[in-house]
Structure formats: structure tokens, C-alpha cells
Amino acid sequence: MDRSILHVDANSFYASVEMLHHPELAGKPLAVGGDPEARHGIVLTANYIAKRKGVKTGMALWQAKQACPDIVFVPARMDLYLRFSRYLLNIYSDYTDKIQSYGCDEAWLQVDESAAIKGDAMKIAREISNRVKRELGITVSIGISWNKIFAKLGSDYKKPDAITEINRENYRQIVWGLPASDLLYVGRRTAPKLAKYGIHTIGNLAQTDPAFLEQQLGKMGLILYAFANGMDDSPVTKEGYDAPIKSIGNSTTTPRDLTCDQDVQIIFQALAESVSARLRKHGFQCRVVGISIRSNDLYHFSRQKKLSEPTNITEEIMAAAFELFQDNYDWRLPIRSLGIRGADLVTDDYPVQLDLFMNEQNRERQKKLDACVDEIRRRFGYFSIQKAFMLKDPALAGLDAMGTHTVHPVGYF
Numbered sequence: 100m101d102r103s104i105l106h107v108d109a110n111s112f113y114a115s116v117e118m119l120h121h122p123e124l125a126g127k128p129l130a131v132g133g134d135p136e137a138r139h140g141i142v143l144t145a146n147y148i149a150k151r152k153g154v155k156t157g158m159a160l161w162q163a164k165q166a167c168p169d170i171v172f173v174p175a176r177m178d179l180y181l182r183f184s185r186y187l188l189n190i191y192s193d194y195t196d197k198i199q200s201y202g203c204d205e206a207w208l209q210v211d212e213s214a215a216i217k218g219d220a221m222k223i224a225r226e227i228s229n230r231v232k233r234e235l236g237i238t239v240s241i242g243i244s245w246n247k248i249f250a251k252l253g254s255d256y257k258k259p260d261a262i263t264e265i266n267r268e269n270y271r272q273i274v275w276g277l278p279a280s281d282l283l284y285v286g287r288r289t290a291p292k293l294a295k296y297g298i299h300t301i302g303n304l305a306q307t308d309p310a311f312l313e314q315q316l317g318k319m320g321l322i323l324y325a326f327a328n329g330m331d332d333s334p335v336t337k338e339g340y341d342a343p344i345k346s347i348g349n350s351t352t353t354p355r356d357l358t359c360d361q362d363v364q365i366i367f368q369a370l371a372e373s374v375s376a377r378l379r380k381h382g383f384q385c386r387v388v389g390i391s392i393r394s395n396d397l398y399h400f401s402r403q404k405k406l407s408e409p410t411n412i413t414e415e416i417m418a419a420a421f422e423l424f425q426d427n428y429d430w431r432l433p434i435r436s437l438g439i440r441g442a443d444l445v446t447d448d449y450p451v452q453l454d455l456f457m458n459e460q461n462r463e464r465q466k467k468l469d470a471c472v473d474e475i476r477r478r479f480g481y482f483s484i485q486k487a488f489m490l491k492d493p494a495l496a497g498l499d500a501m502g503t504h505t506v507h508p509v510g511y512f
Contacts, residue, residue, distance in 0.1 A: 101267070102245050103214070103243065104246060105223065106201075106205065106207050106251045107191065107208065107239050108241070108242075110259035111147060112237070113131040114130065114145055116237065120179070128149035128169060129149060129172075132175055140159075141157055142157065143175055152166055153167065154167050160172060183237070187235070187239075190230050194208065194223050197210075221243065221264065228241060240263075241262045242255070244265040244329075248283055248329070249329055253273075274327075275300060275301050275302025275305060277300060277301050278301070279294075282326055282327060284319065301327045302327075304327040346440050346443070347381075348389070348438060349374050350439070351436060351498060353366055355495075356435060357435075358430075361492070362495060363421070365488070365495045367421055368486060370437065371420060374439050379470070383411065383441075383444045384445055384447060385411065385416070385441030385445075386406055387403050387404065387442040387443040388403065388423070389401055389423075390403070390424060394431075394434055403440070404422075405443075411469075414465055416439065
């Protein structure tokens with residue numbers, strides 16, 4: 100039997116959540132992203148009023164302002180969006196345990212094993228759509244198919260607040276007429292390559308000799324051929340320990356150039372506290388720590404390392420970052436900016452095989468200490484508690500790193 104897979108996509112997710120929290124902006128064009136005061140940055144998402152006036156994701160704010168002069172910009176609040184992401188997952192989990200997040204606002208659900216209790220895929224899709232609307236105040240578009248790729252195309256086919264079923268009888272009529280660029284992994288570089296050979300639609304792609312596609316695009320050519328023909332049999336992973344985002348990071352241009360290890364330790368401490376606090380707040384741990392370094396001649400590079408066990412402990416993230424730095428920087432030039440990133444995220448309850456030489460009692464004390472620091476800062480502000488060594492350089496210690504974070508989405512593979 101074919102699988103029954105839903106792809107649920109929250110419509111203009113960030114903007115929709117912001118509209119709930121800004122009822123005074125009802126009926127007005129709104130975009131999330133950048134700095135609304137300085138007017139720099141890009142549009143992360145816009146509501147449908149703004150989209151109809153030509154505002155697109157990725158536009159510079161000044162371009163969005165040109166397209167829609169009365170647009171209202173609001174800064175991104177990732178904490179809020181991740182909370183709503185968890186609300187969505189809670190609704191989905193009432194219908195299946197096979198839930199695979201694809202970023203904060205999208206997820207695949209395999210529901211055929213729930214049919215005897217919950218009804219067929221269309222009934223479940225309608226229930227989810229109605230519940231999200233009623234319980235969260237936002238809308239979703241849902242695609243239904245026997246594979247993940249066509250289910251995603253279905254959720255994109257009609258927006259907002261729509262349900263589209265793509266089955267073996269109608270997929271040629273619905274899918275094959277769509278532009279090739281609508282297919283997952285046909286991006287800005289691949290689409291022109293395909294167009295050069297007269298491959299403009301998904302149907303053209305599906306009917307092209309796979310050996311030719313492999314010759315032109317390598318292994319990805321065969322993958323796209325399979326996607327276009329509905330031959331994607333990748334599983335919907337069970338709801339479990341994977342996070343809906345790939346990484347959380349923070350970086351800063353320093354108040355002055357850094358010239359010694361102590362300078363780096365002070366900045367890394369602030370960044371590690373920031374990243375680890377954000378991980379703890381959302382119930383994540385990282386299995387990889389990465390750093391980015393930019394010298395004062397703007398040469399930039401990054402490095403990362405796999406951890407022996409997942410963590411959101413500040414000192415462990417700090418230690419891993421500083422070890423990476425010492426292994427990879429030779430101080431030929433002063434440093435202009437630094438960054439730390441926690442990647443390969445899992446949830447807080449991820450099972451860990453205890454090591455005979457691991458001091459688990461010390462790790463528990465560190466976790467309790469971090470929780471106390473988080474609560475003190477929540478109540479009294481970031482600078483209410485700091486490590487003493489930070490005060491060796493008040494200029495560097497004055498960096499409040501808690502406000503800005505970069506959140507990276509997961510990839511399909």
C-alpha cells in the first residue's frame with residue numbers, strides 16, 4: 100500500500116505570529132526582519148498584504164519599502180516562533196508519532212498507520228487545519244501524497260489556508276506542469292542549467308534521460324529525476340530527539356581589535372553564555388561546536404568539532420570553542436570579530452551512554468549553576484551577574500551578547 104504523507108506549512112509563519120501579537124496592525128502590510136530603526140537587513144517573511152504589493156523574502160528592507168511604502172517592519176523574535184513551532188508539533192503528535200520537522204514552520208507527517216483511529220489523510224488534514232486556526236490563530240497549507248516531495252509541492256500549490264492532494268492519478272496534471280524551480284533542490288544555479296537544455300518544467304525533468312541528468316548534474320541529477328517522477332521513498336522519521344532547527348549561533352564585531360588569548364576568552368565567554376542560554380531555553384543540546392574568526396584585514400574562516408556527548412553547558416561550549424581557536428589561529432593579525440555556533444542539535448532528553456571517566460556529578464552541578472544564572476539574568480538583566488575574569492577588560496566585558504542570534508534551518512537530507 101502507498102504511504103499517506105502530509106506536509107504541513109504554516110503560512111507566512113513569522114509574520115502571522117507577529118500579527119497575533121500586534122492586533123493594532125490588522126489590515127496593514129507587515130514584514131519581519133532587519134532593524135526597523137536603522138532600516139538595514141533583509142525581509143525574513145512578510146504577510147500576504149505585503150506580498151501582494153511585491154514584497155518578497157530576502158529583499159533588502161529599503162527594497163521592500165520601495166515596493167510597499169506603507170509597510171511596517173518588526174524585528175524577528177525567534178524565541179516566540181520556536182514556541183509556536185512547539186505548539187504546532189503538539190497538535191501534530193495527536194495524529195502520529197512519525198513527524199519530521201523541516202524548519203520551524205514545516206513538517207512531514209506520515210498518517211496511514213493512524214487511519215483506523217483518526218480517519219484517512221484528508222480527514223486528518225482538515226482536522227489539523229481547523230485546530231491550528233482555532234487553537235493558535237494562524238493558518239496552514241497542507242499537501243497530501245504518497246511521498247514527501249509531492250506532499251511538499253502540494254502544500255505550496257495553493258496558499259494560504261488550503262489542502263491539496265497529489266495522488267498517482269493526478270500528479271502528472273498537477274506536478275508536471277509546474278516550473279522545474281518549484282522542485283526541492285532545483286535552486287538558482289540548477290534551474291538555468293536545466294533551462295539551457297530545454298528543461299523548464301518538472302514534467303520535462305521527469306521525462307529526461309536520467310543518464311544525461313547525471314552527466315550534467317552528477318548524483319543530484321539522478322535525485323532530481325527520482326523526485327520529479329514521485330520515486331522518493333525516504334522515510335518520515337519518528338518524532339524523537341531531533342530539533343526543528345540545525346543550529347543556533349551568535350557572533351559579534353568586537354569593541355576593539357583583539358590582540359591576545361585573554362581578549363578572545365572574554366568575548367568567547369559572552370558568546371558561549373548567549374548560545375548555551377538559548378539552547379537551554381528551547382530544550383536543545385548541541386553535538387557540534389563551531390567558531391568563526393575574522394581578522395582585522397577581513398580574512399574570515401570557520402572551524403568546528405564534534406563533541407563526545409551533547410551539551411548545553413556554558414563551560415563545555417566555551418572550552419570547545421577556545422580549544423578550536425588555539426588549534427587554528429596563530430596571531431599573525433589582530434581579530435576583528437568572533438562567533439560561536441552550536442550545531443547538530445538534539446532535544447534535552449537525548450539518551451547518552453555514560454562514560455566511565457565522565458564526571459557526571461560535576462556536569463549536573465554545572466547545569467544547576469547555569470540554570471541559576473539564567474534565572475538571575477531573566478529577573479535582573481544580563482549584567483546582574485558575570486564571571487570575575489570578564490572585568491579584566493571592561494570595554495570587552497560590556498558586550499551584551501544575549502540579544503542577537505542566528506538560527507539555521509535543517510536540510511532535507
